Amino acid sequence: MVTEIPGPESLNQLHQLDQIQNTDAVAFFADYDKSCGNYIVDADDNVMLDLFTQMASIPIGYNHPKLTEAISKKENWSTFINRPSLGIFPPDNWNQLLKEDLLSVAPLGMKQVQTMSCGSCTIENGLKAMFIAHERRRRGGAPPTPEEMSSCMCNLPPGSADITILSFTGASHGWTLGALAASHANWMQKLDLRTMKWPVATFPSLKYPLEEYETENRMEEERSLSEVADKIEQYKKNGRPVAGCCIEPVQSAGGDNHASPWFFRELQKICKHNSVALLMDEIQTGCGSTGKFWAHEHFELPEPPDLMAFGKKMLAGGFYYREEMRPLEPFRIFNTWVGDSSKIVLLRAVLDMIKEDNLLALVSDTGTHLLKGLRDIERKYPCYISNARGLGTLCALDFPNNTERDKIIHGLRNRGVNTGPSGDRSIRLRPSLTFTKSHADIFLEIFESTIENKMA
Known part of the structure; x- marks a missing residue:
């Protein structure tokens, strides 16, 4: 992480865009040329593990060579x-x-x-x-x-x-x-x-x-x-x-x-x-x-x-x-x-x-690991987080209210993890199909430290 999010360049871009259209939903500007796999890079060169993936729409990560190859074929x-x-x-x-x-x-x-x-x-x-x-x-x-x-x-x-x-x-x-x-x-x-x-x-x-x-x-x-x-x-x-x-x-x-x-x-x-x-x-x-x-x-x-x-x-x-x-x-x-x-x-x-990488099995395996980690953290902070749930890596958990939820989303971004809101008080996790246990462990460690910092 280089700056707070949104950083100076994102804020500059936001100011320019705001002259043209409503920007109230914009979180930050991304540099998609630099984004790779399960990581998104913003306009200020902050690198974040992405568990929101364009509102659940990136299937195999950013700039996957298979997709580049498909575009390059005459x-x-x-x-x-x-x-x-x-x-x-x-x-x-x-x-x-x-x-x-x-x-x-x-x-x-x-x-x-x-x-x-x-x-x-x-x-x-x-x-x-x-x-x-x-x-x-x-x-x-x-x-x-x-x-x-x-x-x-x-x-x-x-x-x-x-x-x-x-x-x-x-x-x-x-x-x-x-x-x-x-x-x-x-x-x-x-x-x-x-x-x-x-x-x-x-x-x-x-x-x-x-x-x-x-x-x-x-x-x-x-x-x-x-x-x-x-x-x-x-x-x-x-x-x-x-x-x-x-x-x-x-x-x-x-x-x-x-x-x-x-x-x-x-x-x-x-x-x-x-x-x-x-x-x-x-x-x-x-x-x-x-x-x-x-x-x-x-x-x-x-x-x-x-x-x-x-x-x-x-x-x-x-x-x-x-x-x-x-x-x-x-x-x-x-x-x-x-x-x-x-x-x-x-x-x-x-x-x-x-098919080639058996990604459905990977999602099941990673999802089981991820949900177990969420429930372990939930047991440590039962008054703050609840209802860890999921199928595969499509997971979520609840906070006391939307204010606390939004603070955690902001705190995670500033520690290098991008997640998204769901409903009134939930965080939803929507990683790509190539998300592994190692990625889950990175998220879980940062997630727990973010909550510890909030509770301190």
């Missing part, structure tokens, strides 16, 4: 230079990229995929897919009526149907209006915005470690599931049927909230019984962070979800879906680019690394 140049409108003019290798890369890691039982550019537009279009499928089913497969086609142009029924999406307290599904209507993690996301009045069920508030509180947690999960069933029935009676349900395998921005595999299996049963499509939002949890490629694989669902969103570490946005979710007309799920084929080229290099 056969890939056209993909990076010419960004095609994939819905109308896909490149002649598009089928190959989808089949060999995206579909090679599709959840079991899912053979359809739709690319998108980011997580928010992925969720937005996933919601649309659920609405379209719901209304097609209501029509019995018949084409829309002239009245439906004309009324939708004025945002009126019957063409603009009053159908809804059920989501959960603490959820964070994106920043666009539809995704925000299903998000309930942060008031700053939603204030002043007119979003849809859709049903919201209470996500179960569990005690950790989960394995020590199975009886209490089961009662809490049963209460939440009962609420889900009641909301679906209530909205149906009120003429606003629930077309879909959105849920994260682990609520991430909303506080790293977990539920048991049983909860997710029962939720799927309720959705299926009520003809409600289930969208599993794996944008932050997918691509190996939990030790399995997809976090919902831990739940042993009897069948795949109806849709599953991906993004962040996948380097591309999009969703896998069951065939009944597929639109039958053109331009229903569409925008100018509907993704970026160059990102699939980079994803290929990531997938190669995951």
Whole structure:
């Protein structure tokens, strides 16, 4: 560490940027040319072990040679230079990229995929897919009526149907209006915005470690599931049927909230019984962070979800879906680019690394070590930190309040570790897939010394 963070150069850059746009969320400016592997370097040459990785979106570390190699290959140049409108003019290798890369890691039982550019537009279009499928089913497969086609142009029924999406307290599904209507993690996301009045069920508030509180947690999960069933029935009676349900395998921005595999299996049963499509939002949890490629694989669902969103570490946005979710007309799920084929080229290099270096096993091994270290520290400071939890290296722990949490995040940065907030009072850890036990030990030592300094 060379300076306090943010340092003089970051502050200078911040002042300049503030003349152009709002900068209240900026932590520091980074020098990405110097950043390497699991370490990020800021504009003042401070080197930090990065356990936040661009909000969980760096899969194999900074400036990985495999990614540099992919960009340098002449056969890939056209993909990076010419960004095609994939819905109308896909490149002649598009089928190959989808089949060999995206579909090679599709959840079991899912053979359809739709690319998108980011997580928010992925969720937005996933919601649309659920609405379209719901209304097609209501029509019995018949084409829309002239009245439906004309009324939708004025945002009126019957063409603009009053159908809804059920989501959960603490959820964070994106920043666009539809995704925000299903998000309930942060008031700053939603204030002043007119979003849809859709049903919201209470996500179960569990005690950790989960394995020590199975009886209490089961009662809490049963209460939440009962609420889900009641909301679906209530909205149906009120003429606003629930077309879909959105849920994260682990609520991430909303506080790293977990539920048991049983909860997710029962939720799927309720959705299926009520003809409600289930969208599993794996944008932050997918691509190996939990030790399995997809976090919902831990739940042993009897069948795949109806849709599953991906993004962040996948380097591309999009969703896998069951065939009944597929639109039958053109331009229903569409925008100018509907993704970026160059990102699939980079994803290929990531997938190669995951296989070659057995990174899923590394994540599981490192995650076990990391969580044990967090719980050891928690036992030393039970009045200050609590609820150490995680799957793989997707870990978190709680502090008394957000003020204390933010002090620790700031203290860690000034000791050479970058982490991020989650919910009202949690720190979330989101390292790359190449994060090892040695990296975990560095973090744990600095984390404990930061707390000791705070408690002194």
